[in-house]
Structures are given as C-alpha cells and as structure tokens.
Amino acid sequence: MADSNKxxxxxxxxxxxxSGKSSAGNILLGSTDFPSSFAPCSVTKDCRLxxxxxxxxFMRRGGQEITLQVQVLDTPGYxxxxxxxxxxxxxxxxxxxxxxGQEGLHLALLVQRADMPLCEHxxxxxxxxxxELLGHTWKNYTAILFTHAEKIEEAGFSEDExxxxxxxxxxxxxxxxxxxxxxxxxxxxSLNEQRIKVLERIVEFIRExxxxxLTFK
Numbered sequence: 001m002a003d004s005n006k007x008x009x010x011x012x013x014x015x016x017x018x019s020g021k022s023s024a025g026n027i028l029l030g031s032t033d034f035p036s037s038f039a040p041c042s043v044t045k046d047c048r049l050x051x052x053x054x055x056x057x058f059m060r061r062g063g064q065e066i067t068l069q070v071q072v073l074d075t076p077g078y079x080x081x082x083x084x085x086x087x088x089x090x091x092x093x094x095x096x097x098x099x100x101g102q103e104g105l106h107l108a109l110l111v112q113r114a115d116m117p118l119c120e121h122x123x124x125x126x127x128x129x130x131x132e133l134l135g136h137t138w139k140n141y142t143a144i145l146f147t148h149a150e151k152i153e154e155a156g157f158s159e160d161e162x163x164x165x166x167x168x169x170x171x172x173x174x175x176x177x178x179x180x181x182x183x184x185x186x187x188x189x190s191l192n193e194q195r196i197k198v199l200e201r202i203v204e205f206i207r208e209x210x211x212x213x214l215t216f217k
Contacts, residue, residue, distance in 0.1 A: 005066060007061075009070055009106045009203065012109070013075055014034065018077070019147060020111055023110070024147055025072045028070055028072050029072055031052065033050035046091060047095035050074065051101050052070040056068050058199070059203065071101070075088075075092045075093070076088050086112065090123045100216055104214055106209075110127070110145065113148050115152075119169060139176050143202070144174065182202065
C-alpha cells in the first residue's frame with residue numbers, strides 16, 4: 001500500500017439467492033452499483049466489482065487519520081435458479097483471481113437473511129462453495145452478515161437473544177468462524193449510519209486477523 005494514510009479493504013459477498021447480497025453490497029459501497037430487486041428467480045448472474053468513494057478520517061492508526069476505501073465483489077447466489085454449480089464456481093473463481101489475485105481478499109461475507117432460519121441442507125451449499133473457493137483457511141477469512149435484521153427488532157428480540165435461539169446449524173457455523181457476525185438493519189438509523197457501523201465491525205475483524213489477506217492465482 002503506497003499511501004500509508006489510506007487503507008483499501010477487499011470484500012466478497014457469498015450466499016443463497018435472494019439473501020440480500022447485492023443490496024448489502026450497495027450499502028457497503030454507499031452506492032447503487034449492484035442491481036438489486038425482489039424476483040422469483042436469481043437476479044445476479046455474474047460477478048461485479050464495486051468501489052466506494054474514499055471515506056476520509058474513517059479511523060486513526062498510529063496517531064494518524066486513515067482514509068478508507070472499500071472494494072466489494074458481488075457474486076451469483078448459490079443454489080442458483082438458472083446456473084449450475086460448476087458455472088457459478090468457475091465465474092467466482094475467475095473473478096477472485098482477476099480482482100484480488102495480487103492485492104488479496106480481506107474478508108468473505110456469508111450473507112444470511114435474519115428472518116429465515118438456517119437449516120443444515122440450506123447452509124451446506126454456500127458454505128461448501130466458500131470452502132472450495134477460499135481453501136482450507138476459509139474460516140479465518142469469513143464472517144456472517146445478517147440482512148433484514150430489522151425483523152429481529154420487530155419480533156422483540158435483541159441480537160444476543162436472536163443468536164441464543166438460533167438453529168444448531170447456525171450456532172455451529174458461527175463457532176467455527178470465531179463468532180464473527182454483523183447485523184445489517186434497513187430501518188431506524190439512516191443507511192449511512194448503518195454503513196459506518198458495519199464497516200467499523202468489518203475493519204475490526206480484519207485488524208484482529210492482523211490485516212492478512214487471501215491471494216488467488
């Protein structure tokens with residue numbers, strides 16, 4: 001990184017169809033780079049990289065203000081309504097190598113709807129995809145991003161209560177990821193406030209991982 005006062009973080013979004021990946025990506029970027037809409041089929045058919053504007057003075061490190069820029073890779077959901085697993089895997093593998101081959105990936109976000117329980121057979125597909133694409137150290141570079149988290153509040157749960165009542169499948173997965181999870185709300189706070197809170201949490205995970213990255217060939 002040539003500019004010591006600037007930090008670029010590279011993220012990739014994974015998850016099932018209609019989990020809210022593209023919408024979450026837009027919030028992370030503070031833009032509308034990724035097409036996002038409700039549909040009876042998979043909306044995202046190929047990988048796209050989005051880059052945020054620079055967030056000046058986002059954090060301080062070593063007594064200096066750091067400017068943050070975010071790069072987000074949006075990927076097709078899997079299982080996909082129109083594309084085979086082989087096609088989706090190849091598409092993502094090529095995109096990871098093209099966009100993050102040298103710079104590396106800081107964090108993969110497994111996007112999961114908070115208003116839908118995670119069952120074993122549903123979790124196996126996206127989790128297996130991440131394992132195959134990121135390799136044996138995937139757990140060190142993955143966190144769960146819960147979308148539609150406002151549904152938790154509407155149901156009268158706190159985040160801790162929600163996780164306490166979660167399925168065994170989700171709890172086992174979270175434990176394997178060292179309990180790295182983020183809740184994304186679409187109501188209450190402004191989306192910009194939500195964006196900053198989520199990015200602060202992501203940077204915290206990256207810092208705990210000593211700013212290490214996964215590289216791809």
